[in-house]
Amino acid sequence: MAGMTGKEFEAINRRMASLAGHLLPAQGGAATSIALSNCSSKFDDTYHRVHGEVPSHIPQWKPALDESGKEFIDIIYEKAVGEGIAKITINRPDRRNAFRPQTVKELMRAFNDARDDNSIGVIIFTGTGTKAFCSGGDQSFRGKEGYADYDSFGRLNVLDLQVQIRRLPKPVIAMVAGYAVGGGHVLHMVCDITIAADNAVFGQTGPKVGSFDAGFGASIMSRLVGPKRAREMWYLARFYNATEAEKMGLVNTVVPLERLEEETIKWCREIMRNSPMAIRLCKSAVNAADDGHLGLQQIGGDATLLFYGTDEGSEGKTAYLERRKPDFSKFPRLP
Numbered sequence: 001m002a003g004m005t006g007k008e009f010e011a012i013n014r015r016m017a018s019l020a021g022h023l024l025p026a027q028g029g030a031a032t033s034i035a036l037s038n039c040s041s042k043f044d045d046t047y048h049r050v051h052g053e054v055p056s057h058i059p060q061w062k063p064a065l066d067e068s069g070k071e072f073i074d075i076i077y078e079k080a081v082g083e084g085i086a087k088i089t090i091n092r093p094d095r096r097n098a099f100r101p102q103t104v105k106e107l108m109r110a111f112n113d114a115r116d117d118n119s120i121g122v123i124i125f126t127g128t129g130t131k132a133f134c135s136g137g138d139q140s141f142r143g144k145e146g147y148a149d150y151d152s153f154g155r156l157n158v159l160d161l162q163v164q165i166r167r168l169p170k171p172v173i174a175m176v177a178g179y180a181v182g183g184g185h186v187l188h189m190v191c192d193i194t195i196a197a198d199n200a201v202f203g204q205t206g207p208k209v210g211s212f213d214a215g216f217g218a219s220i221m222s223r224l225v226g227p228k229r230a231r232e233m234w235y236l237a238r239f240y241n242a243t244e245a246e247k248m249g250l251v252n253t254v255v256p257l258e259r260l261e262e263e264t265i266k267w268c269r270e271i272m273r274n275s276p277m278a279i280r281l282c283k284s285a286v287n288a289a290d291d292g293h294l295g296l297q298q299i300g301g302d303a304t305l306l307f308y309g310t311d312e313g314s315e316g317k318t319a320y321l322e323r324r325k326p327d328f329s330k331f332p333r334l335p
């Protein structure tokens with residue numbers, strides 16, 4: 001430190017403090033979450049002066065359809081006017097937003113549309129009302145072959161929806177009020193971020209009703225809360241309140257129920273300020289190791305996508321189309 005000016009010393013101190021903030025443990029309990037939830041826009045630094053506060057007013061939601069133009073029955077699909085935010089809502093409140101195969105089919109259509117719409121940068125996934133995000137598979141449709149409604153045989157198509165959310169190259173934020181239990185708990189876990197209202201309740205019910213999710217429901221949970229807690233959640237099938245869930249690392253933040261949508265929108269707008277490609281890569285990077293070959297395939301695909309945008313990538317294609325040898329000599333062989 002010898003020979004250092006006061007200004008330089010201050011700058012190093014600031015860097016260290018901010019680095020310490022970044023290195024806080026992911027499941028550090030209440031103190032951590034207070035630190036993290038304050039980190040959005042309360043700093044008086046150049047970045048925050050340039051970008052200003054992130055607004056949290058509710059946007060104007062406009063009903064949306066997918067390319068089929070078919071009306072949705074079990075869900076509500078909306079896009080915020082003038083903003084890159086989509087909202088997908090399970091709309092079966094009298095069943096605590098339990099899903100049947102039809103619900104899942106519609107959810108997959110809406111998620112697919114939001115993925116394809118390049119004005120959309122972030123997707124909110126939620127349930128109608130304040131009593132439940134989702135209570136899992138609708139048990140009244142459950143038969144020996146899975147869940148059956150629109151045709152005579154059963155299926156577990158929610159597993160395809162889980163994979164779709166995991167691979168979707170845009171952040172999906174679960175906005176949870178009330179119960180997120182059973183297959184509904186798994187759905188919030190596969191989302192990138194969960195924002196919980198203070199009335200939220202989390203837990204698995206499978207072993208109580210003769211079901212279980214030994215796929216993402218076990219593996220992603222174990223990653224989020226650790227294997228001991230994951231076993232507890234599955235073996236005992238207890239419910240946990242929002243504060244407990246936050247301490248366990250199941251949710252990112254807890255807010256008063258009446259502020260749930262405002263806070264979620266604020267997170268969406270904050271994400272929307274950032275580079276879409278950086279976010280896309282961050283999502284595939286965070287999932288890559290856990291997803292094995294599929295994780296590598298996704299992040300590898302992102303690399304190809306980026307490469308197509310370079311002069312080097314274009315030279316190969318152009319040379320092929322012009323029936324000439326490509327000239328790659330002008331591109332550096334970087335160390």
Ligand SMILES: CC(C)(COP(=O)(O)OP(=O)(O)OC[C@H]1O[C@@H](n2cnc3c(N)ncnc32)[C@H](O)[C@@H]1OP(=O)(O)O)[C@@H](O)C(=O)NCCC(=O)NCCSC(=O)CCC(=O)c1ccccc1C(=O)O
Binds near residue numbers: 095136158159212213
């Ligand atoms: C969610 C509750 C704790 C809410 O309790 P409460 O507020 O007291 O409301 P209720 O009076 O119980 O419910 C109101 C009304 O809704 C009906 N209902 C609620 N949930 C369901 C449901 N899941 N299926 C069918 N119906 C439901 C309830 O019967 C009431 O109806 P009335 O006609 O008004 O009486 C509580 O409701 C509750 O515990 N619900 C059940 C939670 C549950 O056990 N869910 C199923 C878990 S199993 C599962 O989800 C598997 C899903 C799956 O497809 C799967 C399969 C294989 C691998 C993976 C998966 C996967 O990941 O999903």
